[in-house]
Every structure is written in C-alpha cells, then in structure tokens.
Amino acid sequence: MSRQPQYLWLADQLREPILNGELTPGTRLPSRTRLARAYRVSEQISRTALRLLVTEGLVEARPGSGYYVRTVPEIYRLSRTDATSGSGLGRLSRELISTEQELCSAPLSSRLRLRDGEPVYLTTSRGFSANRPVTLHRSWEPAVLTAGTLRTPFDAAETGPLERLGAAGFPVDRVVEEVGVRALRDSEAALLDSAPGVTVLVVERTHYSGDRPVETSDLIGSAEQCRLLYKLSLARPRPRR
Template identity: 40%
Template sequence: MAFGEQPAYLRVASDLREKIVDGTLPPHTRLPSQARIREEYGVSDTVALEARKVLMAEGLVEGRSGSGTYVRERPVPRRIARSGYRPESGAGPFRQEQAAEGARGTWESRSEQEGASAEIAERLGIEPGDRVMRTRYVYRDAGEPMMLSTSWEPLAVTGRTPVMLPEEGPLGGCGVVERMAAIDLVVDNVAEEVGARPGLAEELLTLGGVPGHVVMVIARTYYASGRAVETADVVVPADRYRVAYHLPVK
C-alpha cells in the first residue's frame, strides 16, 4: 500500500459515512448488507464487515437484533456550562447550570464510605485505604440521563461533621464551597482536567449509549489552602453534549 493510501475498509467506511452525513442514507434507514457492500465496492466479505464495524464504533449505525444494521438518529449536541463558582446561588455546579439554562433537572444520589483507591488517594493527597465518603449521582434533564458523577471526600476532613453526607443534613444539596465553609474551610480554587475514553458498560447502560461510545470525563478537585477537600469524576456522553467553559479573568 502506497504512503498515505487508506486501507480498503476505511475507504468504504468513508464513503458510507459521507452518505449518512449528507442524508443519502437518512436516520432509521437500513445500511446496505454485507453482500451489497461487497458487490457495490468490489471488496471482500472481510473488508465489508470491517467497514460496517467502523461505522458502528463511530456511533453512526446500530444493530437491531434479527433485523439488521440501521443508521442512527444523530443527536444535536447540547451545552453543559462550566462557569466557576457563583457565591450568590449557594447551589452546586449542576444546579447552577440548570438554572442558567432554564432547564428543570433532577438528580439521584447514593453515599457510602470506602477506602480510597491509589488513584483517588493521590488526587486527595491522602494514603491509599484512608476512609472517604463516595457519592454517586445520576443527573437527568426532562427525565433523560445526561450526566454521571462520582465524588470522594476525605473523612479526615468531613467525618463527624454536619456535612459528612453531601446530600443530607442542614446543608444537604449545597455545593462543596458552602459545605466546607460550614466547617471553617475556605475553598479557594478548583482544578478540572477533561479527557475522553470509551464508556464503561455500566455507564453506557445508564446513559443510553451502546458499546464503543465515547464519554468525556471531567476530573475535578476542590482545594482549600492547598488541601484537597473533594475530588470527582463527571461523565458526559460525547455525542450528545459539549462542555463549554466561561471563566473570569482576574
């Protein structure tokens, strides 16, 4: 194969992708069968199969049991705003962003204690196995799961205080900044790192994706005078949402 020349399966996938994007193959249309692809493009069964696999991995088509492979409806990406702390609200980031977008979101959560993994311990600046409060969230917009989040707070900081459980007690449901202020810790900065990876099976089951779909992961950590007081992983479907930042310049 000459330098820069695409393998046959990628050339076939590229042509089919173009037909999907320009509407020649509209949503819910059945993708040409493997035999049809083989005949139309003059390729082997293996090449036809690999081209279909590429389109499926890209989320452009989906298999339907006993029926075939169909073009998926392409969602119009929506914004998830990340705009820093707004002290007048007293709410956590999701509640602030929902209010800003005029949306009516709901969420459910579950908290439990566990020993910190090596990764979480490093992010929090504690020792592996130290006790943390882990809280898992599912956020919904108009009933549709839109975002997952798992947060970890060191119990050396919050244990035996009124804010030990993020969603219970007098400050249940408030943001990290307000909750930490209640125990005399001033959160003065937050770090976020955005990455992407294939979604885990349990994540995609909740979010409504299919195996191979990509999710964005926002790894967020709040600090008070250099001490990490909360770290979280926020998981968002990459094909349905865009993360938009609006940050103040000081």
C-alpha cells in the same frame, strides 16, 4: 498523487447522503452484495466501507438484518466554568442518589492526600434528561473537615460543597481538573442504564483551600454524547502609547 482506496471512495458515496439527510435514521442500506454490484467493487470492498461507517457512528450493524443509518445521539454540553464551580450539569436535572461514609483507599487517598483507612463522605448523584440518566457524579471529601458540625453532606444535602466547606472554615480558592476516557465499570453501568465496557468521558475535579484538597469528584458521561464547554477569560493587552 496516489489513488484513493476503493473502500474509502465507496464510504464517501454512502456518507454524503447520510450527512445531508437524504438517508434518514433507520433507513436500511443495501446489502454488501448489492453495493458491490451497484458500484462495481468486490464484496470485500463494500464490507470494509460499511465497517468504516459503523466505526464513525453513522451506521449500525444489526445481526441477521443488515446495516442501518444510525440515529444521531443528542449532545449534552457540560459547562466547566459555572459560577459555583459545582458539578456543571448544564441543563440536566440532578438526582441525589445517596450520601454515605466510607474508608479512603488508593487512588482516592492520593487525590485527597489522606492515609488509607481515613473516613470520607461519598455523595452520588446523576444528571437526567427526559427521565434518562446521562451523567454520573461522585464526590468525596475528608470527614475530618466537617465531622461534628452541621456542615456535613448529611446535614446539608441540598447545599453545594463550596458553600458548606467555606462555612466550615475551608474556603475554596482553586480548582484543578483532569479529563480522560476509560471503560465504564460494572458498578457505574447500572446507574447509567448502560453496558459495562462502553467508552466514557471522565472529569476528575479537585477543589483546594490553599494547598489542601478539600473535595474531589468524578463526573462520568458517555464519550459519544457529552461535551465539555470551557470559557476562558484572557487579559486584554494594554494599548501601546
């Protein structure tokens, strides 16, 4: 069996006291030089070990100051099997930002099977915890479905899309989700009080009435803090006779 690389061994020595709470968040770690002397390794080894812990999210590097044990971020579990098939914000509080009409363009036109330039309703909201934005939710629906009725997002801002669309004659009977990660965009960063380019989790959810997509949305949240919770019911096997 090959010997474990020294930087991995050193990272293990530092990781264990961090995970068991012996080194609490905010604790300053020894410098690369002090680690090298204490563990009888080269400074290159200690530097690589510290960078590994930074990559794992356990340690943060503060320029000109050193390495510190990082505060573990709170995890938010977002249910994707809620009874109404809504945005699934869990215990987050919802803040409606705006509802507006815009013209459809790619790739949204493909998701809603519309031609570029057709009008859609865009509703933007955020999920909050302790006055801090955690998620951004944007949903689009073809304006042709409810225009001229009292079932548009403008007329029923506090009513969920399933209830509104069902009342307009488009009952939702199927939901499709696609989950991925990407970099946070400039227009989204300000709404999430974050920096452009950080990695975010994106859930693209589309509601269908029959074969027709009647609403699609993006749920965006920090990949580090947000978890998606799925509960799937399976048919019980029939007992053998």
